[in-house]
Amino acid sequence: MEKIQLDVIVNQRGNRTDGFINYGQKADLSFYQIPVIIIEGGKPGKTLLVDGAMHGDETEGSEAIIKLAAELEDTEFAGTFVGVPALNMEAFTIISRGTITDGFNLNRIFPGRKDQYITHYLAAHYMERVVSHVDAVINFHGGGDVLHLEPLCAYVPFDGPDDTAARVSYEMAQAFNVKYLWSQQNLPFGGITSLEYKKAFNIPTIIPEVGSQCSRFTNRDRDIDICYNGIKNVMAYFEMIPPTGQKPVEDKLHIELNYLHSRNGGIMKLCKRENEFFEEGEVLCVIDNLFGDRVEALKAPWPGIVIGYWSVPVIHPGDWCSLAAKIIDAPEFYKK
Ligand SMILES: [Zn+2]
DSSP, X not given: OOOOOOXXXXXXXXXXXXXXXXXXXXXXXXXXXXXXXXXXXXEEEEEXXXXXXXXXXXXXXXXXXXXXXHHHTTOOEEEEEEEESOSSHHHHHTTOSSOTTTOOOXXXXXXXXXXXXXXXXXXXXXXXXXXXXXXXXXXXXXXXXXXXXXXXXXXXXXXXXXXXXXXXXXXXXXXXXXXXXXXXXXXXXXXXXXXXXXXXXXXXXEEEEOOOHHHHHHHHHHHHHHHHHHXXXXXXXXXXXXXXXXXXXXXXXXXXXXXXXXXXXXXXXXXXXTTOEEOTTOEEEEEEOTTSOEEEEEEOSSSEEEEEEEOSSEEOTTOEEEXXXXXOOSOTTOXX
């Protein structure tokens, strides 16, 4: 596998190189850039890519990447750690989910294309310059500024019993070590990293969702540590580093996450909060208008558990008011 080439090198010391991959010159002559940290372990092994802030307001993974990179510097391990602390730097800089220039959501347009908008170009360029050079990917997300999500880890669903990328993705998700394991089946949208990386390169990806603006108020360090420990657990799974000794979460649940949309805007109040089970027909949240009249009561379409929700009081028509999950079995095709 060929090594990742950087266009700009900012620091090179010991086993660590920091720099940028450029993807387009702006009118002010500066470039759109992808920041990349490459740390060579010095022994043969896997190349693990870990990226954060592809949605610019989701930064718990970014902080974990920065913390772990400082620790891996000048140490010997097997393989190569590639950290991208802010994949969509244009969105990260203004603390926005989407790209400032064209308004696109980067995680809906993979594999991207080179003949359209800058976000499409970023996706295509990243796949060519970075993703095609690695063995596995951890693509961090979280609740960002308007959602809350309980820590979960998504894996790609199995296409059949011989689906090696899905098997490794599932084992990475197990190793990452959080309570909820999300099979990304029946998604209401396409163009996301994990499924497109598998399609293009047959490589395994996991998508942890950790942290949110409301969790940051008291749990910012805890959430960063969940990300940091999760990366190390996955590195240990790939035998890049020795076992971490972290106690496995015992009561893990397999889920299919569903996005329940409000039909009306107004002031939203939760009736079921995170980690609460519900029955079919139970009200998950209500929306009142500015005169105090109830305009909507969102009922559960099936029994399940609340994983997250719209976390600011004001909601628009069509927003994700409840992130509810069906409890499912472990993947039927999974064999060790
Ligand atoms: Zn995200």
